[in-house]
Amino acid sequence: MKTGRFWAWVVFALGAAYFFIPLIATVEFSMRMRRGTYSFDAYQIVLGDARFQATFGYSVLAAIFTIIIGVLIVVPAAYWIRLRLPQLRPIVEFITLLPLVIPAIVIVFGYIRMYGSNSPLPFLASDRGTDLLLVIGYATLALPYMYRAVDTGLRTIDVRTLTEAAQILGAGWGTIITRVILPNVLIAVLSGAFLTFAIVIGEFTMASLLNRPAFGPYLQNIGANRAYEPAALAIIAFAITWGCMSLIQILSRFAPRSANRPN
Amino acid sequence: MAEPFLSIQHVRKSFGTNTVVQDFSLDVEPGEFVSFLGPSGCGKTTVLRMVAGFEEPSAGKIVVSGKDITRLKPNQRNVGMVFQAYALFPNLTVAQNIAFGLKVAGMPKADADRRVAEMLDIIKLPQMGDRYPYQLSGGQQQRIALARAIAPKPKLLLLDEPLSALDAKVRVSLREEIRSIQKKLGITTIFVTHDQEEALSISDRIAVMYGGKAEQVGTPFEIYNRPATKFVANFVGTLNVLEGTVTDAASGKVRVNTQEVSLKGKLNGSKSGDTLSLALRPEAISLGRQPGRDSSLSGEISEVHFLGSVIRVRVGIGGSTVSLDTFNSPATPPPAVGEKAEISFSSGDMLVLH
Numbered sequence: 001m002k003t004g005r006f007w008a009w010v011v012f013a014l015g016a017a018y019f020f021i022p023l024i025a026t027v028e029f030s031m032r033m034r035r036g037t038y039s040f041d042a043y044q045i046v047l048g049d050a051r052f053q054a055t056f057g058y059s060v061l062a063a064i065f066t067i068i069i070g071v072l073i074v075v076p077a078a079y080w081i082r083l084r085l086p087q088l089r090p091i092v093e094f095i096t097l098l099p100l101v102i103p104a105i106v107i108v109f110g111y112i113r114m115y116g117s118n119s120p121l122p123f124l125a126s127d128r129g130t131d132l133l134l135v136i137g138y139a140t141l142a143l144p145y146m147y148r149a150v151d152t153g154l155r156t157i158d159v160r161t162l163t164e165a166a167q168i169l170g171a172g173w174g175t176i177i178t179r180v181i182l183p184n185v186l187i188a189v190l191s192g193a194f195l196t197f198a199i200v201i202g203e204f205t206m207a208s209l210l211n212r213p214a215f216g217p218y219l220q221n222i223g224a225n226r227a228y229e230p231a232a233l234a235i236i237a238f239a240i241t242w243g244c245m246s247l248i249q250i251l252s253r254f255a256p257r258s259a260n261r262p263n
Numbered sequence: 264m265a266e267p268f269l270s271i272q273h274v275r276k277s278f279g280t281n282t283v284v285q286d287f288s289l290d291v292e293p294g295e296f297v298s299f300l301g302p303s304g305c306g307k308t309t310v311l312r313m314v315a316g317f318e319e320p321s322a323g324k325i326v327v328s329g330k331d332i333t334r335l336k337p338n339q340r341n342v343g344m345v346f347q348a349y350a351l352f353p354n355l356t357v358a359q360n361i362a363f364g365l366k367v368a369g370m371p372k373a374d375a376d377r378r379v380a381e382m383l384d385i386i387k388l389p390q391m392g393d394r395y396p397y398q399l400s401g402g403q404q405q406r407i408a409l410a411r412a413i414a415p416k417p418k419l420l421l422l423d424e425p426l427s428a429l430d431a432k433v434r435v436s437l438r439e440e441i442r443s444i445q446k447k448l449g450i451t452t453i454f455v456t457h458d459q460e461e462a463l464s465i466s467d468r469i470a471v472m473y474g475g476k477a478e479q480v481g482t483p484f485e486i487y488n489r490p491a492t493k494f495v496a497n498f499v500g501t502l503n504v505l506e507g508t509v510t511d512a513a514s515g516k517v518r519v520n521t522q523e524v525s526l527k528g529k530l531n532g533s534k535s536g537d538t539l540s541l542a543l544r545p546e547a548i549s550l551g552r553q554p555g556r557d558s559s560l561s562g563e564i565s566e567v568h569f570l571g572s573v574i575r576v577r578v579g580i581g582g583s584t585v586s587l588d589t590f591n592s593p594a595t596p597p598p599a600v601g602e603k604a605e606i607s608f609s610s611g612d613m614l615v616l617h
Binding site: 157158161162164165166167168169170171172175179180183184 | 316337346350352354364411412415
């Protein structure tokens with residue numbers, strides 16, 4: 001028993017070291033810009049850079065639209081599959097996993113071929129059209145995370161009985177989804193939303209190949225041309241991602257508690 | 264004759280090649296409490312779900328107050344329903360749950376609040392409005408579910424095994440409460456259960472179902488005392504079944520093991536030599552010869568179970584065992600296993616199962 005515990009701690013320590021040592025090294029390096037002393041100069045330069053603000057603002061906006069599209073598509077789809085088409089679940093799960101195995105570069109080249117200025121749907125003929133295509137692409141990339149989060153949330157409630165209880169009380173589909181289903185899976189939806197946000201903020205391939213001023217290409221550009229600023233940016237991006245994860249944890253405390261899940 | 268309030272007419276339901284309800288018909292009078300009683304898979308819940316609108320009948324129709332509702336959606340039927348799993352909305356408080364149907368119907372808030380308070384009083388939980396479902400016990404949740412179902416004043420109340428998830432004590436008190444609320448409001452109710460005691464204790468009429476059909480529809484007294492089929496006799500109550508052979512059809516003589524009993528007027532066309540299944544309720548049998556009992560059989564006591572106020576005795580008669588209950592009397596010790604015993608009964612209480 002005691003030996004097992006010892007080895008568990010050894011494995012934990014090794015895992016923690018693997019995770020924290022590069023992180024500490026990056027933080028330490030990002031603060032060495034001023035010779036002989038630690039400073040936040042690299043952070044000041046990065047945060048004061050107009051391109052940082054513009055690209056970060058662009059990516060935040062793209063993330064918000066991606067989340068809206070994701071929620072509008074995934075919540076009704078996952079709900080309907082649980083309610084009426086459970087036999088389709090394995091197929092839908094497979095489809096939602098495809099963005100994990102098909103590289104983003106393949107998707108974006110497909111977009112360029114399909115939606116060029118000569119196509120019947122010339123998204124790429126204008127900046128707004130390209131922005132829309134980028135957001136759709138991001139929604140595709142985030143699909144595995146959004147679908148799993150929402151599906152897990154739906155698993156914690158008795159979708160069929162709650163739907164029937166609402167129906168028999170006179171509710172239509174709109175009321176059922178907005179007043180019964182969505183509030184009970186809101187935390188799961190928010191989890192999916194924050195994961196989507198984290199993915200979109202750092203995404204490089206699609207934004208770069210569609211030539212949009214997003215945060216991912218900016219990160220790459222800075223990384224290729226500067227010494228200390230990329231380390232500072234990496235820490236900032238890491239902090240944003242962890243901030244999102246912490247928000248998921250905090251919000252999950254406010255989840256509606258069902259009778260089956262009292263604590 | 265007055266038109267029934269609810270009329271289920273020759274309803275059939277198939278899922279693929281599997282027919283779960285076959286030609287089910289039933290008329291329910293206004294304010295009546297009818298139970299669908301049967302084992303799992305007999306089709307009782309499917310019939311209820313067709314009345315609710317969650318399943319569409321493959322054939323037949325359902326009429327409420329003269330209006331065909333067979334193809335109406337559940338939210339267009341003005342029917343209330345209580346589910347086995349409570350189905351309270353976890354994100355809403357008790358008061359919001361009860362007000363849900365009222366809000367959907369567009370009732371002004373002040374009226375809805377009044378109605379919610381009235382409902383909470385009816386179910387005797389007036390202080391619970393601000394609680395969430397997870398803060399309530401199973402019995403309280405089911406009472407809230409009942410209040411939510413009846414708050415919009417539905418024409419018909421459907422109860423889908425609402426007591427199955429509760430412990431025995433709560434079940435008994437809640438079923439009495441359901442019945443008293445139903446009587447007070449005069450709401451026509453269909454109650455689905457597989458528990459015969461529940462059905463017998465609170466129903467005006469019971470439809471005993473088996474294999475997707477109604478085997479018998481009648482009052483609890485009729486169902487228990489005059490079962491129409493072998494299935495009803497076996498499913499409702501405890502029954503002692505004895506095999507007998509008709510020795511003299513004209514005089515109603517039947518041989519049970521090596522002894523003879525007289526069942527004059529009960530043999531309905533049986534011929535001498537026919538084998539019959541005869542059944543007796545435990546309460547129709549007495550230990551020893553008793554005045555007023557015209558038939559008796561001899562056997563040996565095989566088991567004695569002391570249950571407090573009652574002593575359950577099993578008597579072996581040939582290859583069969585007959586179970587009977589006697590009241591415990593402090594002055595008389597219980598019979599001993601292995602003792603010879605005689606049981607007596609009225610031949611009129613004996614059921615001939617077809």
